[in-house]
Amino acid sequence: MAVYSGILDIANNEQSLAALMGHEIAHAVARHGSERASQELILDLGTMAVEKLLIGRPLSDDSRKLYNYFTTLGVMLPFSRNHESEADYLGLVFMHFAGYDMNEAYKMWDRMDKLNSNNRTPEFLSTHPSSRTRIENIKKWIPLVKQNY
Ligand SMILES: [Zn+2]
Numbered sequence: 001m002a003v004y005s006g007i008l009d010i011a012n013n014e015q016s017l018a019a020l021m022g023h024e025i026a027h028a029v030a031r032h033g034s035e036r037a038s039q040e041l042i043l044d045l046g047t048m049a050v051e052k053l054l055i056g057r058p059l060s061d062d063s064r065k066l067y068n069y070f071t072t073l074g075v076m077l078p079f080s081r082n083h084e085s086e087a088d089y090l091g092l093v094f095m096h097f098a099g100y101d102m103n104e105a106y107k108m109w110d111r112m113d114k115l116n117s118n119n120r121t122p123e124f125l126s127t128h129p130s131s132r133t134r135i136e137n138i139k140k141w142i143p144l145v146k147q148n149y
Pocket of ligand 1 (some may be wrong): 023027044084087120128
């Protein structure tokens with residue numbers, strides 16, 4: 001449970017929880033196989049949050065359709081394939097679709113960056129090192145996502 005209390009320090013309101021979930025959902029739908037822990041995190045945080053964030057209504061059981069949908073989105077990703085960048089970008093798209101403020105995404109990573117430097121390290125952090133590059137990329141992509149979606 002330490003992992004989750006650590007996460008809730010970072011994702012401390014609905015908007016930033018949406019940012020975190022968007023990132024995690026992106027890993028799952030893009031089938032980032034090495035992100036096992038992340039997929040377990042999704043399951044633990046619950047289907048309800050996924051449904052709310054993704055499309056504002058319950059998911060259908062047709063996961064293939066969903067997968068195809070996001071694979072199509074993936075074609076438009078504005079960078080060479082990298083799991084973390086991909087999840088960051090797709091996460092912004094999901095947030096935007098769901099009506100959340102995308103600015104919360106880089107604020108969330110910024111909090112994670114600070115938490116890391118305080119030497120309190122939830123397991124999530126070990127696979128998700130925050131960095132200025134990550135934060136700068138997200139700031140750069142926000143207008144792009146607004147424009148494209
Ligand atoms: Zn990630």
